[in-house]
Amino acid sequence: MPIPPSGLTCPADRATTVGCVTVIVTEGLSKRFPLGTDRAQRGGVTALDRLTVDIAPGVTGLIGSNGAGKSTLIKILLGLSPASEGRACVLGMDVATAGGPIRERVGYMPEHDCLPPDVSATEFVVHMARMSGLPPTAARERTADTLRHVGLYEERYRPIGGYSTGMRQRVKLAQALVHDPRLVLLDEPTNGLDPAGRDEMLGLIRRIHREFGISVLVTSHLLGELERTCDHVVVIDGGRLLRSSATSDFTRTTTTVAVEVTDTDRHPDGTTALRTALTAAGVGLRTDGAEPGTSHLLLIDVADDSTYDTVRDTVAGLGLGLVRMEQRRHRIAEVFHPREAEAEAGLQAKPQDAGLRTGLPADPQDERPQKGGGRDAV
Numbered sequence: 001m002p003i004p005p006s007g008l009t010c011p012a013d014r015a016t017t018v019g020c021v022t023v024i025v026t027e028g029l030s031k032r033f034p035l036g037t038d039r040a041q042r043g044g045v046t047a048l049d050r051l052t053v054d055i056a057p058g059v060t061g062l063i064g065s066n067g068a069g070k071s072t073l074i075k076i077l078l079g080l081s082p083a084s085e086g087r088a089c090v091l092g093m094d095v096a097t098a099g100g101p102i103r104e105r106v107g108y109m110p111e112h113d114c115l116p117p118d119v120s121a122t123e124f125v126v127h128m129a130r131m132s133g134l135p136p137t138a139a140r141e142r143t144a145d146t147l148r149h150v151g152l153y154e155e156r157y158r159p160i161g162g163y164s165t166g167m168r169q170r171v172k173l174a175q176a177l178v179h180d181p182r183l184v185l186l187d188e189p190t191n192g193l194d195p196a197g198r199d200e201m202l203g204l205i206r207r208i209h210r211e212f213g214i215s216v217l218v219t220s221h222l223l224g225e226l227e228r229t230c231d232h233v234v235v236i237d238g239g240r241l242l243r244s245s246a247t248s249d250f251t252r253t254t255t256t257v258a259v260e261v262t263d264t265d266r267h268p269d270g271t272t273a274l275r276t277a278l279t280a281a282g283v284g285l286r287t288d289g290a291e292p293g294t295s296h297l298l299l300i301d302v303a304d305d306s307t308y309d310t311v312r313d314t315v316a317g318l319g320l321g322l323v324r325m326e327q328r329r330h331r332i333a334e335v336f337h338p339r340e341a342e343a344e345a346g347l348q349a350k351p352q353d354a355g356l357r358t359g360l361p362a363d364p365q366d367e368r369p370q371k372g373g374g375r376d377a378v
Ligand SMILES: Nc1ncnc2c1ncn2[C@@H]1O[C@H](COP(=O)(O)OP(=O)(O)OP(=O)(O)O)[C@@H](O)[C@H]1O
Pocket: 033, 034, 036, 045, 046, 047, 064, 065, 066, 067, 068, 069, 070, 071, 072, 073, 111, 221
């Protein structure tokens, strides 16, 4: 079911410039919820605060901590919830006036579990296809194709109530794809999945775009998985745009190189020996904050190409084994707390540790509650 990229322009002034191709445009978009029952919400909640962003075709990650406004934005984009101020266009259509036509061309995978337990995946997805306007035969054919695509073909006649979390997420994805949309909005599709399930879901998301040309907006609070999956990342916090950039801009290389060496009989603490020798050779080292001998990583400021030669020659001169020498990269976490994250980039051995300070876990393994605020503590 190859589908050409949408290539639509939004009527909003900014997007009508020649060559500007977008699937989503928002301009000064705000959403305020009126008074809540909660004491803290007495003045109402501003879920989106003058959000202005353009999203091009491709796979785009929408990142923000819990309560950042991701789901609210998706509901506005689908025409399900009116904005308080500003405007938004999806595939060139105004969300305020074209909710129905937008939902005909856009698939939506909600965050919450919304599946009926007593029907099979086939029955449910056929029903959703029919609701989207497909005739009966086409709905059945598309359902079979889509369930095969998401890896549920063998299980398609079993009641959904007996499915695992991963299978249920796939059913939600299938119903979002069944009507051949040009854009899908996926709200936390990896929620509740184990690492293998996450990888499979992320692989499916990439294939949705690569094989079928469908653009994807996917939300997550896991920085690492969006770094791996998306072409472009939009970061929001408290309903405001923090940054919108190509993923490669977020993760460009730094001038820091991490070096790990082995210990030897002559140098039982190889790291300290190398640190001393490099300092004597005038190589700039970052303070790693660890006691000498407790860290196996040295973080080196690369002044120019000769720094690599100096490190190599010093390691060889000491008779140490070079375990690794790797260029450090910036991480999306730096958008939230630039100084802390940068310092941490120097400290951490594994890039997937990135979310610890931000409260936004970089990787599934880090999705445990954090001390003093947990996942909400951006
Ligand atoms: N119907 C509502 N009534 C009142 N407040 C709401 C409503 N929906 C959302 N909010 C509030 O708006 C803010 C943004 O919520 P939203 O669900 O969009 O965030 P989110 O980024 O999707 O978070 P999560 O990752 O937890 O799903 C939150 O403070 C939330 O409590």
